[in-house]
Amino acid sequence: QQQVKQSPQSLIVQKGGISIINCAYENTAFDYFPWYQQFPGKGPALLIAIRPDVSEKKEGRFTISFNKSAKQFSLHIMDSQPGDSATYFCAASKGSNYQLIWGAGTKLIIKP
């Protein structure tokens, strides 16, 4: 019940296309869903986050879509650029920030 399942494991998208990464969770007590972006040789950094009281959050080209009934959330990257090539992690937590539960990660490659 603590798992967050992320797919796909890897993704190749042409420049200008839409990149979509999906995550599913089981624990309905989760109330915070962040996405982190990790470039090679760096630690992950917060990209965007959502709480379950909204169905969508947009920041620039990055959008989180949240489906509470299906217990799924996804990251959409519009007009994908080569600079977006990175590993993306979804995560979930409840109440306290002590236990962020992480997805397995998606390696995204944007082809010029």
Next chain:
Amino acid sequence: DVKVTQSSRYLVKRTGEKVFLECVQDMDHENMFWYRQDPGLGLRLIYFSYDVKMKEKGDIPEGYSVSREKKERFSLILESASTNQTSMYLCASTPGGVNTEAFFGQGTRLTVV
């Protein structure tokens, strides 16, 4: 800018050695974490600390211990390094409160031979 600094980018150690990984944060954060990152497995929590001298086991604490003598410093100790501990180790910190942003160090790539 919040900075989380890990003492080494790359380490090569021999089986059986005692290994120390150091992490320092400069933003007075209450919480500090050690994760292990392996391909296809995401980030797995080894230990975390919510206060000086306090520590809690994460999901994979076996073979590891931690020390937090000062608020800004969190050390990960491999008591007797083994080849299956070859991995990327990431330190993170968060301020107190609920659902706050985690700030990560750049990682330490440890190879045990």
